[in-house]
Amino acid sequence: MRFVFFALSALAFSTAACSDATGPGGSGNVRLLIAAGTPGAAPGPALSSESYSLGGTTIEFTRVQLVLRKIELKRTEGSSTCADDSESGSGSDDCEELEVGPVLLDLPLDGAPDQVVTIDAAAGTYRELEFKVHTPGDDSQDGSFLSQHPEFTGVSIRAEGQWNGSPFVYVTDLSAEQEVALVPPLTIAADGNTDLTLKVDLQAWFLNGGRTAFVNPATANKGQPNEGVVKENIKRSFDAFEDDDHDGERD
Numbered sequence: 001m002r003f004v005f006f007a008l009s010a011l012a013f014s015t016a017a018c019s020d021a022t023g024p025g026g027s028g029n030v031r032l033l034i035a036a037g038t039p040g041a042a043p044g045p046a047l048s049s050e051s052y053s054l055g056g057t058t059i060e061f062t063r064v065q066l067v068l069r070k071i072e073l074k075r076t077e078g079s080s081t082c083a084d085d086s087e088s089g090s091g092s093d094d095c096e097e098l099e100v101g102p103v104l105l106d107l108p109l110d111g112a113p114d115q116v117v118t119i120d121a122a123a124g125t126y127r128e129l130e131f132k133v134h135t136p137g138d139d140s141q142d143g144s145f146l147s148q149h150p151e152f153t154g155v156s157i158r159a160e161g162q163w164n165g166s167p168f169v170y171v172t173d174l175s176a177e178q179e180v181a182l183v184p185p186l187t188i189a190a191d192g193n194t195d196l197t198l199k200v201d202l203q204a205w206f207l208n209g210g211r212t213a214f215v216n217p218a219t220a221n222k223g224q225p226n227e228g229v230v231k232e233n234i235k236r237s238f239d240a241f242e243d244d245d246h247d248g249e250r251d
Helices: 082-086 140-148 227-235
Strands: 014-016 027-036 050-054 057-075 095-099 103-107 117-122 124-133 157-163 166-172 176-188 193-200 238-242
Touching: 027 057, 027 176, 124 193, 166 227, 176 193, 176 227, 176 238
Parallel strands: 027 193
Antiparallel strands: 014 095, 027 117, 050 057, 057 095, 057 103, 057 124, 057 157, 124 176, 157 166, 193 238
16 A cells, blocks of 8 residues: 655644743754555555455545644653643643644645655654644634635545445544654654654544444444444544654654
8 A cells, every 4th residue: 555645835834832942952853744554554556546445345535635733742751731731822841832723634645755844843752743633613713714615614524535436425523632652752853854754544434343344434424323433433543653764654
């Protein structure tokens, strides 16, 4: 399975630093990559979709879009949750906050690496990547976002493709704070470069409860019988790790 990267060229990543982010320890560059693929699978030829087969069912993704907000790195010695501290805008000395949103990420499925965003972050060791899968609401930032993307009113994720050859459109209002452990911890050296990949396992999204086949995504839309199963699958589908060779796998 190939690895593909989200287009990030349009994003404005600003470091809303913890109070000592530019302190005596200095800072380094973190290049944040976002990839999709199955853990441990080798890259394949460039295509325009992601497809998987299991238990007599086949699912193909032709477009996947996510709304994310509040991407933060959690220091090894920290004890609080970054998202809790940053929601009010006060921040925390335990966290390096990377303001990104709300922002719409459109996953290109052509197999080619896309741009890498470089963020200036405080030197140190970090044990967690925290972010929110975000359903736009009625605050001022969401209002600006929705003026450009009105189709995401009340929607955090939209996926299009085919299930057993039949077209589907899946949308969800999933709103979830994600805390992804960095194993081993991520070390950012002063004046150094560090590459961090956030990876999404698309194959896991529409697995049934027994993980033996893919459910019809139409049965996972709001109010449908598989809504809860798929939401839980999505929440468990994120991984993060250092990836200095940009192969979409843990170094």
